[in-house]
Amino acid sequence: MASPLTRWYDALAAGDLASAAENLTEDTVLHVPGRSTNTGTYTGRDAVLGFVGHAAEVTGGTLQLTVHRVLDDGEWGVALATYRATRPDRDRPLENNLAHVARLRDGRIAESWLHSRDQYEVDEFWGEPAEEVAR
Template sequence: MPSPLTTWYDALAAGDLPRAAGALTEDTVLHVPGRSTNTGTYTGRDAVLGFVGHAAEVTGGTLDLTVHRVLDDGEWGVALCTYTATRPDRERPLENNLAHVARLRDGRIAESWLHSRDQYAVDEFWGDPVPASTALG
């Protein structure tokens, strides 16, 4: 049986949100670090899927995930990933290495934490754009 993290990422890559939802417990919790508009704690399947949907929408569908390795002992799992994305309101694309740490329950993701290689770059990419007048000084 594949890891729920493998199921989660495979389903997201295929655009299969019902299958992705099946990898999560009903009361799943996702912790997103940082200081941007998508930062926070998302509680429940719908909230976590909403987080993913918003990311896809903001990036115009350019969000692309590559999973390098999934480690899973049945109680805890870690997915090592790289994701890239562009936004129409940003000059620079984002490329970020990510460790997705998950506590598992009954073969599903019960709680997870995202850990980015460069949180500053992530915050800049996902945060509100800086108005031109403010950026100039």
């Protein structure tokens, strides 16, 4: 049986968010490092899918992932990938390597951490987060 990480990336590549969602637990958590507009912790299936949808929208659908290897022992998985994207408001395209580390539960992705080769390049591409307003 294929790893939930393999099924996740295959569904994303096919543009099938419904199938991608089936590989996430309902209470899944995604940790995105850095200091950009997409940085943060996304809790729940809808939040993680929102993260993916926002990335596709901002890049005009140019975000592409090439998965090189998936390692999975049933409890933990790691996907090694390269991702590329362009944005109409950026001069330079993004190309970076990614290690997607996932804790698995019941054949689904329960918690994930994304680790990019060059976090500075990633932050520059996605842009500075908006200033928080004091309340």
